[in-house]
Amino acid sequence: MKKNHLLAKWLNDDLTEDELAEFKASPDFEKYQKIKNYTQHLQVDDLDEDAMLANILQQKKATPKVVPLYKNWMFRAAAIFVLVLTITFAVKSFVPETETASFGKRNTFLLPDNSEVVLNSGSEINYKKWNWNNKRRLELEGEAYFRVSKGRRFEVQTSLGKVSVLGTQFNVRARKNRFDVMCYEGRVKVNYRNTQIILTHGQSVTFHNGKQFSTSINSSKPEWIDNQILFNKENIRNLLDEVQRQYNITIVLNTRDTTSLFTGKLPANDLETALQIISTTYHLEAKKVSENKIIFDEK
Template identity: 35%
Template structure:
């Protein structure tokens, strides 16, 4: 007899003894087990919703940050137009308004906000021709000018602030919040912190610089010398003791800088000397 034919695996015999006697007696019924598994499965969607809610919150926060960032860019964006010494230029603004800039003048504005806020910062001298529309505001260190549609000239250099209205109506506000309304041929000047208005002013003289002609009626000599520096792009050293001497006359830029200096100095018993290229000194006659 072949022993291999009657070979029996002890493990198989154990399985027959265990499983051949019928079903296993479970501690829980099949229905109970299924219900318990189903309950665990039902809990999973809550975790998914929680994750989805977090994602929505993160996305909303990202959108808010993007909007705030874009708003910051719009608010901080600035365009600068600068006229160098010895030059004149015309600045065109987004609404069709224009500014004739005198030498050594500058304006700064936000082109992205211009459609709903016509406002700019200005230093120097300029003739403004403003298109009708929303309030147009020009801010300078020593005052603010507001209009709707008009033309006017602003002189805003150092402590000086002067506004001349040519057409329309202009409101000027001082640093102390004093306000005046200017009509055509009205002129206002800031003196000792107060706005002093002159009516029936020869407004054409205020913009004569556009034709390279310069009027001075009892202005400090330093102001005259500073204007000559700007128009000719030179350096003129003025004896400080002469700063507040008054000068009253006019000159045209068609003459050379030395001809103009001679014209200014002679009637005031002053002299000028050329120290180097484009550098002059003005002193009193000895």
């Protein structure tokens, strides 16, 4: 208590000489002296309470902002619209695109890099738009002709093998156990099981039942683009399968000779002529039992 009394008197400069000597001898005097030195220069303005009150009363209360209900509805509708657009974009970007050509039809379309694809009858292609320019890869079932734009590696994956190019024109056919690749421009790399081969302009390769056949081509594009079906040492059942695809018909074959191989062309836009060529080659008689059904019998 006495210590606090001396402190108060010291702050007001009311200590006697004896009291001041006693206070300076205390262990806390140095600390008190520093506090006094730092605070003695501070000045505090007099508080004008009346002016403060007047200022508060003059201020207007802020009017609360009211948002009409119809605006709330519009905001929600806009948010939903943006969400739908976002989901739609994601679906279109990440979900694989599918292009098909049904029997008797063809389908020509462009890929995201403007590479052109012509799908032959009874064929399908799947690919993803997302990051396409960095990963140009698609899956093919059936037959297609490609005009590939320049860019990164372009890959065609089939169940029988893979074709890789940079920018060229080529044809790929994967039917049953036969894999055909024809190069019409540039270079293509073909992978079939453990075999890898490079094709250049005018070259083609066929893998059939594990055997490899290489041939030359003289045309600038596949014959089927011009409605001609080209066969090279093809058995009659595979030949008729292709005819069924091109004309969207059903063919029944009643013959014991299925080993003879056919090399040549058949029209893809003239069924009567195609049937006549087949009948003459294999000594068969074609009977049209309905609009979309043909029966071949031995003569």
